[in-house]
Amino acid sequence: MNLLKALATISSMTFLSRVLGLGREILIANVFGAGMMTDAFNVAFRLPNLLRRLFAEGAFSQAFVPILSEYKSKRSPDEAHTLVNRVATLLGVIVMLVTVAGVIGTPLLIYATAGGFSAHPEKFALTVELTRITFPYIFFMAMVALASGVLNTWNHFSIPAFTPVLLNVSMIAAALLGRDYFATPVEALAWGTFIGGVLQLAIQIPAMARVGMLPRFDLHFRDPGVMRILKLMAPATIGVSVAQISLLINTAFASWLPTGSISWLSYADRLMEFPSGMLGVALGTILLPSLSKLNSSGNKAEFSAMLDWGLRLALLLTLPAALGMCILAVPLTSTLFQHGAFAAPDVLQTSRALVAYSVGLAGIILVKILAPAFYSRQDIRTPLRFAIISLVATQAMNALFVWQLGLAHAGLALSIGLAATLNAGLLYYGLRRKDAFTPRAGWPVFLGKLAIALCVMGLVLWFAMGQATTWTQITTAKRVIWLAGLMVAAALSYFVTLFALGFRPADFKRGGVH
Incomplete structure (x- = not known):
């Protein structure tokens, strides 16, 4: 398996998803703008999305894939299939119970995660209604996460x-097609989320x-493999999802x-998810089974x-994206979103958040690469400690940036990026201290060349x-036209400088492990 080819496959699929996701956001901005309805939907969608990343794609995948890889390598196919059966059954039962509890207790969840909405009864009621529609999404995505873990372990990434x-x-x-059928048009987005979950599981x-x-x-509670996965999942629930926990707390601040x-x-x-998904998620996905x-x-x-x-490939591609x-925060935001109900003031406010996010983009992506190195060693507790430190740092920075320095919502974005950078630094330190990672020669020269190329690109x-x-x-x-020209100029100036x-x-072509 050629890892660079696998990365290209995943990145291209992720790029397609991100393009459509961006098109979705452009459509939402054009139709609904940035107001009560979009605030309500974003909170409603964020809750099941958070739980999905906590219990399904996040903690579950990082605990499940290393154990499954071990079964695939050292045990018979029947034993591996039995493990999949028992994990799928237990995961499905647990997540179904969480889904039912979430639908019933939605008002309490909204009070806890967006308490500021309680001062606006109409906004609060709409958020509760939308959340109850979207909440079953977590069940579908838990099953999708299990399937993806299996397929990635068998080197089926597409x-x-x-x-x-x-x-x-x-x-x-x-x-596009459903908003006219609802008294509150934004309900169409909630039902689109529900249907999307069904489709993702079906494929x-x-x-x-x-x-x-x-x-x-x-259903078998005492299967040894299942018990090992559950044991790893407990700390991984926090460790792998600290950014999502921070995002939820930031939503409470922003409310x-x-x-x-x-x-x-x-x-x-x-916009930040473009490079984050194409690089961080893609690299983490292919590295975890191989490591x-x-x-x-x-x-x-x-x-x-x-x-x-x-790490080298991530920095090579992440740093120019962040810069x-x-x-180009204002050009990007105005070109993509300034249509219909999304006005010039919204462009300026969104671009402030984008600049703040860009500061920590490299840290966000490096965490997705460094953390799997621990999980592949079935070490969950070390990244958990670092994640807790980062989570505390995030909230301290929130208080400083939002309330003391008056950066408002941009301060919330900045705190997430800086905390992710801190987390990445701690993960790197932890790997070196455990003698699990020894950098190859040439890093100072590599970083120096990147710095020169970034300076040229930035000036252009x-x-x-x-x-x-x-x-x-x-x-x-x-x-x-102008933005397209700028992006071409940026890419040419950066990569031509690197080539010179x-x-x-070919320096970055690498084979994987079968």
């Missing part, structure tokens, strides 16, 4: 990477059958800020070399983008 596309297609169709079933791992009901704050953060977050197999075989040198490859987002963008206020006043067609400094694509 279907799991394509799956999120279906959610975006469903929500776009619901917004996994044939793929699971093809690898012979389609699960059957088998007390002016109306539109949650929506501005959400639109900026959508798990290398750890099981005791190949320490190759384990370290593979992680070094992932571009920072400099700075002088070519013009005044920020101009972008909110020109036509959409001019914005699109000796970088070659």
Whole structure:
């Protein structure tokens, strides 16, 4: 398996998903703007999305994949299938109970996570209604996470990477075709989320059958493999999802800020998810099974070399994305979102959040690469400690940035990025201290060349983008042409400089573990 080819496959699928997700956000901004309805939907969607990342894609995947990889490598196919059966059954039962409890207790959840809405009864009631529609999404996605873990372990990356596309297609169709059928048009988005969850689960079933791992009901609480996964999941629930916990707490903070704050953060977050998903999630997805197999075989040198490859590739591609987002925050936001109900003031407020997010983008992506190195070693407690430190730091920075320095919603975005950078630094320190990772030679020269290329790219963008206020006043067609030219200029200046400094694509080609 060629890891660079696998990364390209996952990244291309993720790119398609992110493009459709961006199209979804552009459509929402055009139809609903940034106000009460979008604030209510963003809170309603964030709750099940948070639980999905906590219990399904996050903690579950990081605990499940290393154990399953061990079963696949060292045990018979029947034993591996039995493990899948029992994990799927227990996960399904637990998440179904959580879903029912969430639907019943929705008002309490909204009080806890968006208490500021209680001062606006209409807004609060709408949020409760939308949350009850979207909450079953967590059940569908828990099953999707299990299927994706199995397929990734069997080196089938394309279907799991394509799956999120279906959610975006469903929500776009619901917004375009369904909004006229509801007294409150934004309800169409909630039902689009529900249907998207069903579609994402449905596409996994044939793929699971093809690898012979389609699960059957088998409730067995004391299976040794299941117990090991549960033991790993407990600390991983916090450790792998600290950014999501911070995001939920930030939503509570933002609910007390002016109306539109949650929506501005959400639109900026959508742009940040482009590089985060295409690089961080994709690299983490392909590295976890390979690192798990290398750890099981005791190949320490190759384990370290593979992680070094992932870190270099991540920095090579993440740093220019972060710099571009920072400099082009207003051009990006105005070009993509300034239509219909989304006005110039919304552009400026969203771009402030985007600049703040860009500061910590490298940290956010590096966490997704460094944390799997621990999980592949079945070490959950070390990243848990670092995650708790980062979570506390996030809230301390929230108090400083939002209330003391008056940065409002941009301060919330900045605290997440800086805390992720702190988390990445601690994870790197932890791997070195445990002698689990030894960087290969040449890092100072590598970073120096990146710095030169980034300076060239930054100067090109700075002088070519013009005044920020101009972008909110020109036509959409001019914005699109101008932004496209800037992005081409940025890519050419960065990669041509790197090429002149000796970088070659073949340097980053790497084989994986079968």
